[in-house]
Amino acid sequence: MEKTGVRYNRKRELLRKRIIRICLLLSFAAAVIAVLVSSGNETMADEDNAVKMYTSVSIEPGDSLWSIAVEYIDCHYSTVDEFIAELKQINNLSSDTINADAYLLVPYYVS
Numbered sequence: 001m002e003k004t005g006v007r008y009n010r011k012r013e014l015l016r017k018r019i020i021r022i023c024l025l026l027s028f029a030a031a032v033i034a035v036l037v038s039s040g041n042e043t044m045a046d047e048d049n050a051v052k053m054y055t056s057v058s059i060e061p062g063d064s065l066w067s068i069a070v071e072y073i074d075c076h077y078s079t080v081d082e083f084i085a086e087l088k089q090i091n092n093l094s095s096d097t098i099n100a101d102a103y104l105l106v107p108y109y110v111s
Contacts, residue, residue, distance in 0.1 A: 049111060050076065050109040050110065050111050051109065051110050051111075052076075052107055052108075052109055053107070053108055053109070053110050054090070054105050054106065054107055054108075055105075055106050055108060056103045056104070056105055056106075057072075057103065057104045057105075057106050058101075058102075058103055059098050059099065059100050059101065059102045059103065059104055060100060061100040062100075063098065063100065064096070064098065065084045065087055065088070065093075065096050065098060066080065066084065066096075068087070068098075068104060068106065069083045069084045069087060072106050072107075072108060074108065074109055076109050084096070086107060087104065087105075087106065087107075090105050090107065091104055091105050
């Protein structure tokens with residue numbers, strides 16, 4: 001009877017150690033995944049935390065939507081045409097014509 005009890009206790013101890021190893025391994029894997037996910041989100045968060053702001057620009061003689069767009073465009077726009085389209089929308093312009101001595105609302109981003 002005593003041999004059976006010893007075997008039972010030994011099996012129980014081996015099972016306990018196996019469960020502890022599995023728990024430690026799962027905890028380690030979860031920690032690694034958490035670090036990878038958070039480091040990836042940090043990069044995205046830097047881009048996503050950019051806030052769109054607006055400034056008023058005085059239109060000078062000789063200025064065009066294109067010249068203003070080239071001066072103020074940043075990485076949030078794929079093309080100058082895309083930026084000009086937003087300028088036109090923001091300022092309720094139906095054409096590309098702008099007049100000197102007027103003001104134009106221009107978007108820009110701040111991180």
